[in-house]
Amino acid sequence: MRSKQGRGFCPRQWARVRGITLVETLVVVSILGILAAIAVPSFRSTIESNRRQTSANQLFEDLAFARSEAIKRGVRVTVCASSNGTRCTADIDWQVGWMVFVDANNDAWRNLDETILKVHEKLDLPSGWVAKSNVDWAKWVSYRPLGTTQANFRICMVPSSELDNCDDEGITNSKLSAYTNLVITTLGRVRIESKN
Numbered sequence: 001m002r003s004k005q006g007r008g009f010c011p012r013q014w015a016r017v018r019g020i021t022l023v024e025t026l027v028v029v030s031i032l033g034i035l036a037a038i039a040v041p042s043f044r045s046t047i048e049s050n051r052r053q054t055s056a057n058q059l060f061e062d063l064a065f066a067r068s069e070a071i072k073r074g075v076r077v078t079v080c081a082s083s084n085g086t087r088c089t090a091d092i093d094w095q096v097g098w099m100v101f102v103d104a105n106n107d108a109w110r111n112l113d114e115t116i117l118k119v120h121e122k123l124d125l126p127s128g129w130v131a132k133s134n135v136d137w138a139k140w141v142s143y144r145p146l147g148t149t150q151a152n153f154r155i156c157m158v159p160s161s162e163l164d165n166c167d168d169e170g171i172t173n174s175k176l177s178a179y180t181n182l183v184i185t186t187l188g189r190v191r192i193e194s195k196n
Helices: 011-016 022-073 160-165
Strands: 077-081 098-102 116-120 129-133 140-143 153-159 179-184 190-195
Touching (some): 022 098, 022 116, 022 129, 022 140, 022 179, 022 190, 129 160
Antiparallel strands (some): 077 098, 098 116, 129 153, 179 190
């Protein structure tokens, strides 16, 4: 009977078995590092674009909800910027959040006896981005029983340094690589204009 230990074993065979050398490992790690450095900025841009688009969609959905409720209930329904979900803010800053409420006395300002229909907390915009309306009076959107609003205006989502480019025509600076506009018409319709 032969021993299994001795079958086919030759010390010279170990000399022929090759593994991965330190130099080969360093080359592979360096290549992976270069590829990651190229991919990460592009991936970050995609994530920021998705966050901005998600924020625009959330506001779009709540504006459509407010219009629908105004028509269904036959009363004025207002959407206003709100940081605490109970009172409207006196600013045109929509990224702090907003609320939808039945505006029984038609003053676009929520009183304690007016019903809150929906509240949305702060938007998750990329760092340095803002969501502001293009006119000073547009702190709120008020839908009448026929679904119409007070005027045409825009809510622009842009880097804070580019806010001056948000006007009646929307973002007019073609150098901007990315932006999002919510366009609200007097007919009450809302559309999203977006680049990247």
